[in-house]
Amino acid sequence: MPSGQRRGRWSGVPLADRQALRHDELVGAGVKLLGKADGPALTVRAVCREAGLTERYFYESFADRDEFVRAVYDDVCGRAMSTLMTADTPRDAVEKFVALMVDDPDRGRVLLLAPEREPVLTRSGAEWMPSFIELLQHKLTRITDPALQAMVATGLIGALTALFTAYLNGRLSATREQFIDYCVDMLLSRVSSY
Numbered sequence: 001m002p003s004g005q006r007r008g009r010w011s012g013v014p015l016a017d018r019q020a021l022r023h024d025e026l027v028g029a030g031v032k033l034l035g036k037a038d039g040p041a042l043t044v045r046a047v048c049r050e051a052g053l054t055e056r057y058f059y060e061s062f063a064d065r066d067e068f069v070r071a072v073y074d075d076v077c078g079r080a081m082s083t084l085m086t087a088d089t090p091r092d093a094v095e096k097f098v099a100l101m102v103d104d105p106d107r108g109r110v111l112l113l114a115p116e117r118e119p120v121l122t123r124s125g126a127e128w129m130p131s132f133i134e135l136l137q138h139k140l141t142r143i144t145d146p147a148l149q150a151m152v153a154t155g156l157i158g159a160l161t162a163l164f165t166a167y168l169n170g171r172l173s174a175t176r177e178q179f180i181d182y183c184v185d186m187l188l189s190r191v192s193s194y
Contacts (some may be wrong), residue, residue, distance in 0.1 A: 023061040025051045030072035034114050035106030042069065066120045073121050076110045077128045084135055090187040093139075094180050097164075102176070105168055112165045133157050142191055156190055 029050035033042045044065055048055050062068040083100050087093035101108035115125030137153035160183060166172045167179055174182065 019060060022051075022053055022057045025053060026058060026061060026068070027072055027075050030068060031076065031106050031110055034069065034072055034118070035109040037105070037109065044068075069114075069118055069120050070124050073110060073114060073118075073124050074128075076107050077124075077131075079107070080111055081131060081135065084132075090139075091180070091184045094183045094187070098176065098180055101164060102167065102179075108164065108168045112161060112168060129157070140191055152190060156187060159186065 026047060029047050030042065032050060033046055042065070044055060044058055047068065048058050051057075058068070062071065080097065080100060083096045084093055087096055101111060115121040133150070133153045136157060137149050140149050140152060143149045143152060163172070163179075163183060167174070172179065
């Protein structure tokens with residue numbers, strides 16, 4: 001290497017790994033921008049600036065802005081689903097979900113608010129919702145009637161979505177512990193009533 005020339009950011013990293021790393025950096029930048037409290041300011045240029053990458057690398061991973069926005073949303077939903085799948089108890093599920101969505105409010109706003117702000121996500125949000133309902137439905141083992149299971153799971157997901165949205169927006173003055181306790185109590189009381 002000639003004197004004075006510094007090694008590049010991607011020197012020594014295999015091409016496939018570089019592409020995957022750039023993709024992840026772009027998605028991370030997308031979460032920050034799409035999850036901003038004052039609404040998304042998500043342009044290709046803004047994403048590239050946030051990630052410290054050029055537009056060339058953006059288009060290496062994504063065909064256009066809409067595909068990118070869907071990829072960011074799918075990444076957040078996938079992480080939320082994985083987190084919930086590893087939970088052993090209702091308290092564990094709520095605590096893990098709070099850690100993922102409230103401790104990282106950008107991520108929480110992407111999951112819960114971005115579908116309202118980004119028309120391209122209307123369909124994506126509708127596609128993910130049944131997966132969350134089904135996951136909860138499978139956890140409702142005390143309820144043996146499948147129709148009742150589905151209704152209880154749907155109602156709980158709706159209620160939890162509203163609660164988490166209000167908490168993220170600062171409309172609930174509950175402490176973190178009060179919020180977690182309330183969500184857990186709601187889950188347990190609804191299931192134990194059957």
